[in-house]
Amino acid sequence: MIKAAGVVLVLIAGTLIGFMQAARFARRPKQLRELAHGLQRLETEIGYGYTPLPEALSRVAAQTSEPVASMLLAPADAIMSGSGDDFQAGWEASIRAYGPRTALKAPELASLRRLGSILGMSDREDQLKHLKLAQQQLLAEESGARDDQARYEKLSRALGILLAALVVILIV
Template sequence: MLKLLGAGMVVLAGGLAGMQAGRSYARRPVEIRALMGALLLLQTEIGYALAPLGEALERVAARADPAVALLFERAAAFLRENPGATGAEALAAAVAAASPKLSLREEDLAALRDLGAALGNSDREDQVRHLTLALERLRVAGTAAEADARRYVRLWNTLGFCGGLGLAILLS
């Protein structure tokens, strides 16, 4: 009886590990869509509201999806705490601070870092153009992320349970 309970726990642990691995694939497209929505808000703030960068980032953080709001909160806080800082420095610091909590890949975060070079350093039209470019890069990444999610979520779930079952068989 005890052996059966232990085997069940091994299978369950393997299954949960697989589900955890699959969850990051499922969260990535959601976070990319949330990031795109936040960048559209930022584009509106810069392009039409003519808000200064720090203020625009604060407004976006307040209205953005909670999944990515931390990025914009950190960038706004960095600009507030370092008055001479550039948009590139603020976004780089925000990405470094928030990336461990996100399921975004390096290429998704690189779009933000590249965007930072233009934010606050060029005229309004140029900043809007760079935001449009970042949105396009994220749209392409979002399409790939959705394909990966469809392909890998079920795979990881199955592998986790099968791996746990295989280990339980080996241990018994």
């Protein structure tokens, strides 16, 4: 009886691990697309609305879902609270805090870090150029993420189940 319960638990755990990894492959393109659209909205707020950066980030964050919304809202909150941090430090802290909660990989986070070093530090036209560049980089990464999703999503589900079955066979 205990052995059967252990077998079932190992199978369930392996299957869940495989499905969690598959979900990560599925979340990455969605988050990249959402982040690119958020940067496009930010570009509109800055370019056409002449909205101050913290307020623009707050508006964009309100239109996005978690964890991307928190990543965009944290630097705006840091500036609005008057904690003394400059925008770049708040942006970097936000990426460090919320980056691991996303499905984004190192190239996307590096692109966001580069963007944070420009936003709030240069004139409006330069910021718009860098926002457009970051959007293009994220959209390029999104196509790669879609390829990875198509290639590895089913594979990770199957591997989770098969590795759990292998563990069960080795144990029994």
